[in-house]
Amino acid sequence: MTQWRFPPEWHMQDWLWIGFPHDGDEWPGFLEQAQVQMAAFASAVAESGQQVRLLVRNEANEARARALCSEKVQIERRTYGDVWLRDTGPLVMTNSAGGRIAKRFGFNGWGGKYLMDGDQTIGAEIAADAGLEIETADWILEGGAIDADGTGLVVTTEQCLLNPNRNPHLSREDLEMRLQRDLGFNRVLWLGEGLINDHTDGHVDNLARFVAHNVLALPKATGENDPNAHIYADARARAEGAGVVVKSIPSPGRVERDGRIEPASYMNFAITSRLVVVPIYGTPHDADGVAAIAELFPGRDTVGIMADAILAGGGSFHCSSQQMPRI
Template identity: 60%
Template sequence: MTFRMPAEWAPHDWTWIGFPTNADEWPGAFDAARTQIAAFANALHADGRGEEVRLVVANEGDADAARALVAPGVSIVVQPLGDVWLRDTAPITVLNGKARALVDFGFNGWGGKYQMAGDEDIGARLAATTGLPTSTQQWVFEGGAVDTDGTGLFVTTEQCLLHPNRNPDLDRGKIETLLAGSLGLSDMLWLGDGLLNDHTDGHVDNLARFVGEGLLALPIATTEDDPNAAIYADARARAIAHGVEVIDIPSPGLVLVDGEAVPASYMNFYVGNAAVIVPIYGQPNDQAALDTLAPFFPGRDIVGLRSDAILSGGGSFHCCSQQMPSV
């Protein structure tokens, strides 16, 4: 056997969630983003029926603000960090039978675009709090760039993993070899571009997510003005050609902020022990997306929560969280 990253629906011991600390990153939406992330933490914890939630805050002042918003059972962890996107900066857990280890990757602020103090080593510091053996990878990689069904099948986008602002000396083959050694990759489905105006250069967790072994959920455009219609169609064709079964999820469609299309997506859901938390945006397809996901997660509540304020900072629920799978 080999160490391998499990599927997100495997049981968790806890989940880390980042809490906003820099108001400049959330212009006009800082307080609302804090409120929405706290609502995510509360829904995941579910008064103890869900899982342990460790809300990571940058300082004691932010800890006080967080405690005023979250349920009593949500833990507060003070660790300096710049941005909330722990999917990309926290360590990733791999399992091998009853053995568990962490993998901490290099991080360069999403290709040098958003470099904030604390983000460069938050992964190492969180890993140190667990006492688990940790492998340190020197190449740049973000957790939101891949998704897996737990069998060794992974999905990613060429736009992100092959972008020269991350690892210009690594080609497709070298990246697959590195992921095989670090996360247990055995089969990579390469999609093309991610969503329009995605600050991460097309992270796959905003485009395509596994909902079962060999089952890949993908958005489908339902309106003529959907800015990502061609991206969805290309991803669907690639997935089918790879032999993956595609589950069509209606897209939120065109969502504008200050006249610009933003990468709103139902795919940035998070699969917790007791609930699947899905970002919604007050769009006509919100309920349809929840209803389509429900059959794939029996026994879990499908919870739609507003995420528009979080999105103004560049991501949503999946982006700001990182799970600790159970052994």
């Protein structure tokens, strides 16, 4: 039997898919600036020497992207709703024989909250166009709900994976079995809650990220009014209790918009073959957050790019991208 492996994100990549914002209803008052920030992300990765495939929705959206992006960015017109390809795109696995396969899962709009045209089909479409065989699993999972260290260890949150709006018929043990059967994970690190007001019901890629084998980056509260301080502390206790090494990253602190706490996080960074792109928000902690993440990736350049407008739509750079691992 072929042994498929889910490579960690720092594995070399052939290209990066990125979604380009197009829907003003998703970014009320922020669409144009969100497009500028997403274009800056795509351009930075492309200028680093890695291929970028930027998905655009229609002719006007394509024209806007071309006006904002580096000429090195490859633009593809597709039908998709939200830009969060981490969740709607394919999860690509590799094997020692030089093969790749796309794993697809059920998608219900993050628990029925955001159902948009194209989001249930875009993953299979771009996988098929890349020449990948596709296997579809019988349960709901978004890519941002998990993060892997390349040794069979995966981290997730109870708030998301055990949420009754995803797979109400599956127990914790059922989910662990499916994670092993469909993605090859033989150990699961269960964290508790995700960030306050995270639209995804606590996706782990906004809270905790593996940066090496058995090494997990986690935010550390900054300021007495950091709204997620208890969540960070609980995640650290669970990780260390499981024997995982924890690296602390300063959090952005308290970030609000119109009196509402925003799920701002430096942890939504994107790792590419040559570059790590960290979302920043204009807080006094941005430079420290980028510097702390840069220390974890000495073989790559690390840059901070403003993502406050993208956050207004519910995510950031990691959420909007999906990598094609190199064989």
